[in-house]
Amino acid sequence: xxxxxxxxxxxxxxxxxxxxxxxxxxxxxxxxxxxxxxxxxxxxxxxxxxxxxxxxxxxxxxxxxxxxxxxxxxxxxxxxxxxxxxxxxxxxxxxxxxxxxxxxxxxx
Amino acid sequence: xxxxxxxxxxxxxxxxxxxxxxxxxxxxxxxxxxxxxxxxxxxxxxxxxxxxxxxxxxxxxxxxxxxxxxxxxxxxxxxxxxxxxxxxxxxxxxxxxxxxxxxxxxxxxxxxxxx
Numbered sequence: 001x002x003x004x005x006x007x008x009x010x011x012x013x014x015x016x017x018x019x020x021x022x023x024x025x026x027x028x029x030x031x032x033x034x035x036x037x038x039x040x041x042x043x044x045x046x047x048x049x050x051x052x053x054x055x056x057x058x059x060x061x062x063x064x065x066x067x068x069x070x071x072x073x074x075x076x077x078x079x080x081x082x083x084x085x086x087x088x089x090x091x092x093x094x095x096x097x098x099x100x101x102x103x104x105x106x107x108x
Numbered sequence: 109x110x111x112x113x114x115x116x117x118x119x120x121x122x123x124x125x126x127x128x129x130x131x132x133x134x135x136x137x138x139x140x141x142x143x144x145x146x147x148x149x150x151x152x153x154x155x156x157x158x159x160x161x162x163x164x165x166x167x168x169x170x171x172x173x174x175x176x177x178x179x180x181x182x183x184x185x186x187x188x189x190x191x192x193x194x195x196x197x198x199x200x201x202x203x204x205x206x207x208x209x210x211x212x213x214x215x216x217x218x219x220x221x222x223x
Binding site for chain 1: 112139141143150151152153156158163164166198200205211212213214215216217
């Protein structure tokens, strides 16, 4: 499975945008880019996924580089509830292969 | 629609015992995956079941096994428990088991402590 690299931690202030980067230089043409997050004491939850084009949903936006070697998860206005571990996952099969993720802290 | 439920939520066992954990997927979902989460190794994929058949398996010893019933409910079993099996065991369900997978919906997990 192709690997992803994420910063260990990031900090943000409430109501400010947050850009969470992910590098995946060994991505193959069929790998989908998935983002999940895990809030404290909960199971992971799906955030967004994409293949080549940028994607938007009610939770976030996903910006994918043209060469697909990196992507950025964008939370448009962070809230305290967005404090979580964010996982960037390359998926070419049914299993989710999690890395260490980025721990996002949000301050009021 | 009810989410993924896991029982029990907490469990304490001693070394050498065996344990069975249960997972009820979201209604209509036919794929169930199991993951182990520990502070040292993070989240690791155990196995996936679809239509009562194991479709995919992670790199875990044979002491870890599972099954899926006709109503899509799933159980996982760990035999001869070791201290290192202490972990949060997460179950996730999805509609299907296509080549690139569907969104997985996770349950709250079962916290297993092995003494």
